[in-house]
Amino acid sequence: MHSLGDEIKGFSKNRLKKQCTRVTTLSGKRIIETWKGSLVHVVDDPDQPDGPTCGYVQDLSQDLQMGVIKPWLLLGSQDVAQDLDVLKKYKVTHILNVAYGVENVFPNEFTYRKLSILDLPETDITSYFPECFDFIDQAKQEDGVVLVHCNAGVSRAPSIIIGYLMYNEKLNFARAFSVVKNARPAVCPNPGFMEQLHKYQDSVRRQFDITHEKTD
Known part of the structure; x- marks a missing residue:
């Protein structure tokens, strides 16, 4: 042997x-x-x-699945943002476009805010939060309906909304992620964004504790 x-x-x-x-x-x-x-x-x-x-395998099918986070806060892909019938159906008034290389299609129909964000783990997604949150709040204050979209509606736009729920609703990451995932099952932020959102949870918690102490 x-x-x-x-x-x-x-x-x-x-x-x-x-x-x-x-x-x-x-x-x-x-x-x-x-x-x-x-x-x-x-x-x-x-x-x-x-x-x-x-x-590579081309996927030419349209993704018109609208994720309803709240009646006035929606999540979708660039396909949704380019379909006027779908936008009208959901009574969209404001569109937050965080896609890269996707222009605003209906400038005369909706109020837009465009931020070209790359879907890369090293992109500092949290640095865009203040401007995005202000626009979302603007739509809410104007009794509007805001759609947040990126290219695929899988990583960037969901990360923005998860962060918004953590900041505005004081939800922890797990709860905010669950809300967004249930509304749009395709959601899957890249690993870098996931790590940043976990850290952002700690930042929000500290900020909330400080604010809470001052108001007591």
Whole structure:
């Protein structure tokens, strides 16, 4: 019976089978990579399909699911923000656009606030809170209905609303997240935003304690 040491000593690279990997690039081109020693040999895939292809699965379906956080506070994707019928159905009057590369479509129909925020873990999402919260409060004070949207309605816009509920409703993170998640199940802030929201909870708690002490 051979030991592991014997197996290792008897190892030879020449006994390894050549490994081929089919790769689809971002542009949709398909290539085959074959390792030969320490070098990689690249050739076009002979089974490349005719016509244009994509290096990812395109989702061309519209996301018109409106998350109703409160009767006057809504959450959605850019698709919702670009559908006038849906906006009218929910009686939207104000739109907070925190998407990147998405213009305000109906400037004559709604009151807009546009902030181009990148959906990256290193983006300081909390630095945008004051301006966003002021706009949301403005809509509320004017008896309006505000839609908060980003590109997919999954990370940036939900993070803004979670922060707003924590600040305005004095909810802890778990409760605020649950409210938003129940209203729009697709919600999933990126890891950086989640970490910032947890820290923001502590900041709000300290601020509330200070305010509470002053009013006693």
